[in-house]
Amino acid sequence: MISNSQLVNKYFRHSKKFPHIWCPGCGIGTILGNMLRAIDTLAIDKNDIAFVSGIGCTGRAPVYVDFNTLHTTHGRALPFATGLKLARPELNVLVATGDGDATAIGGNHLIHACRRNIDITTIIFNNYIYGMTGGQYSPTTPHGDKAYTCKLGNIERPFNISALVEAAGATFVGRTTSYHTLQLQNIIKKAIQHKGFSVVEVITHCPTTYGRLNRKGSAVEMLKWQKQVAVDKSRADKMSQKELEGRIITGVLVEKELPEFCEQYDTIIEQAQNQAKGKPA
Amino acid sequence: MKKKTSYQLMQGNEAVAEGALAAGVDFFAGYPITPSTEIAEILADRLPESGGKFIQMEDEIGSIAAIIGASIGGCKTLTATSGPGFSLMQENLGFACLAEIPMVIVNVMRAGPSTGLPTSPSQGDVMQARWGTHGDHPIIVLTPSSVEEAFLYTIKAVNFSEKYRNPVIILMDEVIGHMRARVSLPPRSMVERVNRVQPNMPPEWYLPYERSATGVAPMASFGDGYRYHITGLVHDAKGFPTANPNEARDNIRGLFAKIERGFREICLVDYELMEDAEHAILAYGSMVLSARSALEQLRKSGIKVGLIKLGTLWPFPRFALEHFLPQLKTILVPELNMGQIYREVLRVNAGKAVIEKLNRVNGTIIAPDEIIKTVKGLAR
Numbered sequence: 001m002i003s004n005s006q007l008v009n010k011y012f013r014h015s016k017k018f019p020h021i022w023c024p025g026c027g028i029g030t031i032l033g034n035m036l037r038a039i040d041t042l043a044i045d046k047n048d049i050a051f052v053s054g055i056g057c058t059g060r061a062p063v064y065v066d067f068n069t070l071h072t073t074h075g076r077a078l079p080f081a082t083g084l085k086l087a088r089p090e091l092n093v094l095v096a097t098g099d100g101d102a103t104a105i106g107g108n109h110l111i112h113a114c115r116r117n118i119d120i121t122t123i124i125f126n127n128y129i130y131g132m133t134g135g136q137y138s139p140t141t142p143h144g145d146k147a148y149t150c151k152l153g154n155i156e157r158p159f160n161i162s163a164l165v166e167a168a169g170a171t172f173v174g175r176t177t178s179y180h181t182l183q184l185q186n187i188i189k190k191a192i193q194h195k196g197f198s199v200v201e202v203i204t205h206c207p208t209t210y211g212r213l214n215r216k217g218s219a220v221e222m223l224k225w226q227k228q229v230a231v232d233k234s235r236a237d238k239m240s241q242k243e244l245e246g247r248i249i250t251g252v253l254v255e256k257e258l259p260e261f262c263e264q265y266d267t268i269i270e271q272a273q274n275q276a277k278g279k280p281a
Numbered sequence: 282m283k284k285k286t287s288y289q290l291m292q293g294n295e296a297v298a299e300g301a302l303a304a305g306v307d308f309f310a311g312y313p314i315t316p317s318t319e320i321a322e323i324l325a326d327r328l329p330e331s332g333g334k335f336i337q338m339e340d341e342i343g344s345i346a347a348i349i350g351a352s353i354g355g356c357k358t359l360t361a362t363s364g365p366g367f368s369l370m371q372e373n374l375g376f377a378c379l380a381e382i383p384m385v386i387v388n389v390m391r392a393g394p395s396t397g398l399p400t401s402p403s404q405g406d407v408m409q410a411r412w413g414t415h416g417d418h419p420i421i422v423l424t425p426s427s428v429e430e431a432f433l434y435t436i437k438a439v440n441f442s443e444k445y446r447n448p449v450i451i452l453m454d455e456v457i458g459h460m461r462a463r464v465s466l467p468p469r470s471m472v473e474r475v476n477r478v479q480p481n482m483p484p485e486w487y488l489p490y491e492r493s494a495t496g497v498a499p500m501a502s503f504g505d506g507y508r509y510h511i512t513g514l515v516h517d518a519k520g521f522p523t524a525n526p527n528e529a530r531d532n533i534r535g536l537f538a539k540i541e542r543g544f545r546e547i548c549l550v551d552y553e554l555m556e557d558a559e560h561a562i563l564a565y566g567s568m569v570l571s572a573r574s575a576l577e578q579l580r581k582s583g584i585k586v587g588l589i590k591l592g593t594l595w596p597f598p599r600f601a602l603e604h605f606l607p608q609l610k611t612i613l614v615p616e617l618n619m620g621q622i623y624r625e626v627l628r629v630n631a632g633k634a635v636i637e638k639l640n641r642v643n644g645t646i647i648a649p650d651e652i653i654k655t656v657k658g659l660a661r
Binding site for chain 1: 308310326329330332334336338339340342343344346347348349350351352353354355356358372373376502503504505506508509510511512513514519521522
């Protein structure tokens with residue numbers, strides 16, 4: 001496996017003025033690092049990767065890495081990526097998006113990308129909060145938890161992102177946490193290899209806002225919580241609904257083969273061209 | 282053997298689609314909306330025939346995002362919409378202005394605000410086209426006043442967007458979009474196609490936002506071996522976010538400078554009977570048709586009146602007006618809005634001639650008779 005220093009040398013932009021913008025203890029760097037390790041094991045040429053993001057803490061991930069990188073507007077990474085993928089089907093298009101970016105402002109784009117089954121790998125960094133704006137509740141903030149826009153507790157019910165994208169038609173859904181780094185690498189690798197729309201939901205921590213407001217302790221404590229609540233799908237399948245309460249099921253949750261959008265569009269081109277040839281001059 | 286000129290009966294929206302194909306557009310993303318839908322329907326059929334691609338997105342926000350993404354992949358891209366969809370597109374229009382992405386938006390204007398009068402003509406989006414997205418930004422807005430111009434200006438729009446790496450908006454009123462006319466279009470081989478300048482230096486030397494002598498930076502497509510960063514944040518020459526005041530200034534001022542440099546080329550203006558004119562009608566879009574008809578009759582009754590026809594609304598072609606101001610007593614500005622270009626005319630006029638407006642916002646057009654009556658009143 002690639003060493004950390006090799007990883008830094010090979011994939012980080014040395015011309016970019018580090019340090020990065022993320023807080024000490026943030027989980028985003030761990031997820032980004034393991035995405036790079038997954039890409040490295042697949043030996044994909046850096047020129048063949050487009051890495052697209054929206055707005056928020058997660059949205060800043062692409063600028064640091066040496067791919068074709070596109071930092072778009074809030075919630076819109078997926079439609080930008082859709083246009084890019086159609087223009088350049090040979091590119092591996094990866095999208096990094098947070099819980100607010102993906103499921104609030106970008107919710108419509110997310111479900112339609114799932115339905116369309118276009119070959120894009122979407123990694124959703126789910127830390128239950130709007131971090132960059134300072135800690136407001138997001139569509140995944142658990143019921144009763146606190147944020148700066150719900151100091152007395154959240155009265156909205158959260159999305160279960162993996163269930164949402166499965167229902168919307170994603171043909172690959174994986175979930176893990178920023179604690180389970182090997183599983184994270186492995187799932188991202190499978191998601192990239194999957195032909196079709198794939199979603200990897202990564203449960204992660206924001207010690208600065210969500211953690212502090214909800215007395216979750218340090219980043220280390222929050223990682224320990226991820227370790228405790230995660231239960232692999234193979235084990236979860238044998239557990240009762242009651243036993244699964246408060247647990248997060250991890251692993252590859254959905255994996256199915258359905259016609260991919262770009263490939264289907266190629267057949268449309270073929271048909272249209274044949275029809276046009278058959279037309280009287 | 283001499284080839285006979287061939288004529289076609291064509292609708293304005295159809296002419297836009299034909300113009301897009303002639304200009305080399307190979308990607309369209311859109312969302313159905315009256316009165317622009319014909320453009321999407323035609324391109325859904327025609328693009329795949331030549332290997333191009335069409336996608337119907339979940340909304341107009343997604344449509345403009347998809348054409349920006351495809352443009353970054355190297356396609357020539359276009360979308361078509363009307364007022365409500367154009368409002369949704371403003372967010373990513375700003376992205377394309379700042380990130381300098383070539384693309385064309387066709388807005389077939391309906392009467393507004395809000396859902397308005399969906400199948401009625403209006404010119405109410407003139408100021409929105411200029412300032413709809415937030416922040417200081419330059420924009421190019423063309424407005425055809427005939428079916429033939431719908432074809433020609435679409436080609437111009439695609440070419441300007443490629444040359445200046447800037448979004449271009451085509452504002453058509455519903456009359457031009459749905460009007461059918463006999464047109465003779467130039468063959469494909471005669472159509473000038475402009476392609477964005479691509480970098481030719483080794484990738485490690487490439488600075489994606491370092492402006493060349495033309496004021497525009499060469500644009501690499503993703504996947505061509507030039508790995509770089511594109512962002513909606515204010516950025517430096519490398520494309521990386523910056524908060525350095527000098528770099529921020531260079532970024533924003535550079536956007537304006539490239540359009541200022543191309544000002545004369547971008548400004549499409551025509552004059553009719555202006556040589557000896559003492560009075561002028563300044564019109565654009567469907568109002569040109571009414572004005573032209575009025576012109577004929579006014580001349581017959583001995584009034585020296587001419588027409589200044591704006592094909593470009595933004596940047597505002599102020600020289601077109603300034604040139605004639607010394608000879609003009611009055612200028613009439615008929616518009617299907619409350620006077621959006623009228624204010625620009627007032628600004629450029631600076632008190633020299635008498636400026637009169639003639640406005641209509643009820644979903645109907647201003648008929649030639651009304652223009653004749655107003656000009657006669659002014660000339661008296």
